[in-house]
Amino acid sequence: MNFTTHLQSVLSQTQVEVNQLWPEIAPYIPVVSDVSVITEPIKSKSLDKDAVRISQEERSQLLVHLRSIAALPAGQFDEASASGLAHAITYTIGTEVRFTVDDDQLAFSHGVVRSLTAAEATNRLWTVDPAQRGTRVPSNQALDWSVCVSPRELLPTVRQQWQPPWFLYQPILVINLRSMQAVSGQISGILTDRLNRYQFGASSKIIQATSLWSPGAQGRMLVCFLSSTITPGTRFNLQTPLAIKS
Amino acid sequence: MSLFQSYSNEPISQLRQTIRQSLSAYDQAQLDHLLDLIVIKTIARQLQPAVRTQVLSMYRADATRLSAWLDEHHPALRMAITEALTRILLTFTVE
Numbered sequence: 001m002n003f004t005t006h007l008q009s010v011l012s013q014t015q016v017e018v019n020q021l022w023p024e025i026a027p028y029i030p031v032v033s034d035v036s037v038i039t040e041p042i043k044s045k046s047l048d049k050d051a052v053r054i055s056q057e058e059r060s061q062l063l064v065h066l067r068s069i070a071a072l073p074a075g076q077f078d079e080a081s082a083s084g085l086a087h088a089i090t091y092t093i094g095t096e097v098r099f100t101v102d103d104d105q106l107a108f109s110h111g112v113v114r115s116l117t118a119a120e121a122t123n124r125l126w127t128v129d130p131a132q133r134g135t136r137v138p139s140n141q142a143l144d145w146s147v148c149v150s151p152r153e154l155l156p157t158v159r160q161q162w163q164p165p166w167f168l169y170q171p172i173l174v175i176n177l178r179s180m181q182a183v184s185g186q187i188s189g190i191l192t193d194r195l196n197r198y199q200f201g202a203s204s205k206i207i208q209a210t211s212l213w214s215p216g217a218q219g220r221m222l223v224c225f226l227s228s229t230i231t232p233g234t235r236f237n238l239q240t241p242l243a244i245k246s
Numbered sequence: 247m248s249l250f251q252s253y254s255n256e257p258i259s260q261l262r263q264t265i266r267q268s269l270s271a272y273d274q275a276q277l278d279h280l281l282d283l284i285v286i287k288t289i290a291r292q293l294q295p296a297v298r299t300q301v302l303s304m305y306r307a308d309a310t311r312l313s314a315w316l317d318e319h320h321p322a323l324r325m326a327i328t329e330a331l332t333r334i335l336l337t338f339t340v341e
Contacts, residue, residue, distance in 0.1 A: 003338070004273055010337070011276060014283045021290035025302050029286065030279070058299055080319055084300040091303050 024055060062088040063180060063238065070177035070220040074111030074199045082109070086224060089173075093182065093236045096227035097173055104166050107150045110177065110222040111199025113212055116148060120189070120201060145232035146188035147172060147223065148201035165190065171226040173236070174202065176210040178217040180238040183209040184230045209235055249305075250281035252313035253327045261335035277338075281331055288330045289316070292323050 019026050065085065077085065082099040090096050099109055149167065167187050175182040183206055191201045200221060202212065212219050254262070262281070266274050289301060297320075304312050316323050 003268070004270075006338070007273060007276055007280070010334070011280045011283070014280060014287060018283050018287050018290065021287060022298060024298070025286060025290075025305065028302070028306055029282065058303065061296070061299055083315070083319075084297075087300055087303040087307070091306070 024057060058088065059092060059239070062092055066175065066177050066180065066222065066238070069110050069222060070218075072110070074108050074196070076105060076107065076109050089175075089224060089238070092238050093173070095173075095230060097224040098227060099224050101166065101170060101225055106167060106223065108199040109224065110220070111150075112197070112219045113147075113200040113202045113207070113221050114193075114198040114219065115207055116146065116201040116203050120148065143186075143188055144203055144205045145183065145185035146203045147174060147185050147206060148189040148191040149187055149223070150191050150193075150196060150199050171229060171232075173224050173226055174206055174210055174212075175222040175224075175238065176212050176217055177220040177222055179211050179214065181210040182236040182238060184226060184234045185232055205233065209233065248278050248282050249285045249309050249312070250278065250331060252310065253285060253324060253331060255328055258328065258331050258335060261332065261339060265335065265338050280334065284330050284334050285327050288327045289323065292326055293320065 018029075062085075065088070077099060086098050099105065151165065168189070170187050172185055172187055173182050174185055185202070185206050191198065193201075198219075200223065202221075207213060210221070211217060212221055262277070265277065269277065290298065293301065301312065301316070304315055313324075
């Protein structure tokens, strides 16, 4: 048997084995054409519209995972879980998300939300230096899509002496863990509820856009950071591959 | 950059170069394609289906970063992959 024949034989056998072991990856493996040119597979390097064509199995697994999170006590993810979940959500909505910002992590990434009063949603507690990270002063429109989060540490009692927290004005994605509706927003402040009954406070627009208080939702939501700037109020349905513009 | 090159060490590189010397351009590409398949097959055999879904997402995003992620979360996989690559290359050098 000459070399080429042997190579083809081994190649064919290996291809069959890969297709049997891991059929989901087969469409994304480059192929070699007769002119020795590697034909690029379906996969996209950038997050364009093709990237949101997540496979149905991947989407189903993500939805099952998110619904299982809704049944858990409010909490935070370990690094490995956060990384995998962030990747799956990224490919579902076509925009990169993550659960940390420069290795900083919220106290809770999933939990129960309550409505913010109008005063809470628009109150700016700090005089913000725009040169500081994550402290872009939002427009009033952006504050319509605001979320307050629980701080990780106990805070001083005199608010005016606080330094703006690292997560202030970071763009986020809020996901309803029951209906899989999501909307982009911004962290605008700190939730000062005692006893941690609620982990998040959200403006009425966010609650309405994601139906967080619809029957069955029970206010369970997940928050992740958006890596790119998206107009606050942009809605997504994780059960379909298309983004719904606000 | 092909997937297998993230796992190419000195012995693998030398074996590959030795084999490539006598191959046409097309066969050289086929050999590299086979090495990529060996990497994927090893990952498929070593990882649970739930983890493979994550791996697939990252492979689609940027295959060059996949090895770094696997090294961090599944460090034993590198040795398995390099062994598999070495074995398959040796089959083409034994007369």
